[in-house]
């Protein structure tokens with residue numbers, strides 16, 4: 261089946277589940293800041309990279325991505341690594357991934373912005389202060405969060421492709437004149453953004469409550485209704501979507517469109 265606005269929105273909706281679950285998993289671990297030090301080489305656990313001021317988490321992501329590249333993960337246009345390694349994929353048989361994107365714009369992404377926001381802003385909203393020393397499990401859950409956020413946000417390329425095909429003439433004129441403001445206006449649907457933010461917040465409530473056999477199962481009333489009883493604060497998920505996920509998705513859409521005629 262070809263792409264449509266409904267099918268790309270369905271994809272984004274399903275990714276919400278993955279994002280919210282990955283945040284809940286990360287929230288199991290304390291902040292564990294030594295895993296993220298760049299400045300103090302001694303804090304880099306004596307790895308081979310200590311002289312390059314690379315954090316433990318960065319090494320973890322880089323090496324994990326190298327394995328996944330070999331396994332063919334990035335043969336899919338839907339997946340974009342944070343550290344492209346150029347390693348050929350050799351572990352899996354070739355798979356015929358669909359190629360829906362315009363080649364000159366297909367690799368547009370905002371992974372650098374996602375990386376910075378995740379480590380500098382989001383993490384401290386998710387994890388409690390503390391250091392339990394379990395950096396491997398912590399970095400593994402960081403990787404899951406980063407991959408889910410990257411897939412969702414960079415999927416803006418597909419959303420933009422659908423919108424371009426639907427209104428080719430209008431978009432072509434605005435792309436030719438590089439009119440970012442008009443492009444932003446044309447691809448923005450305020451009501452849809454509101455639905456997305458509120459649904460993501462609700463998923464944080466539904467997925468992040470303690471499930472017991474007594475009492476109502478579907479209601480988030482009573483004991484569960486205070487923010488602190490959810491594994492990740494629903495307000496954090498609302499804010500994540502409103503301040504970062506949606507604006508970055510729109511940035512991807514705009515940058516993709518600006519290269520759509522290349």
Ligand SMILES: O=C(O)C(=O)C[C@]1(C(=O)O)C=C[C@@H](O)C=C1
Pocket residue numbers: 269272419447448449450452453456505506507509510513
């Ligand atoms: O659904 C769309 O039309 C999108 O472009 C995606 C999205 C989003 O990130 O969820 C972004 C911009 C729109 O204003 C609405 C929603």
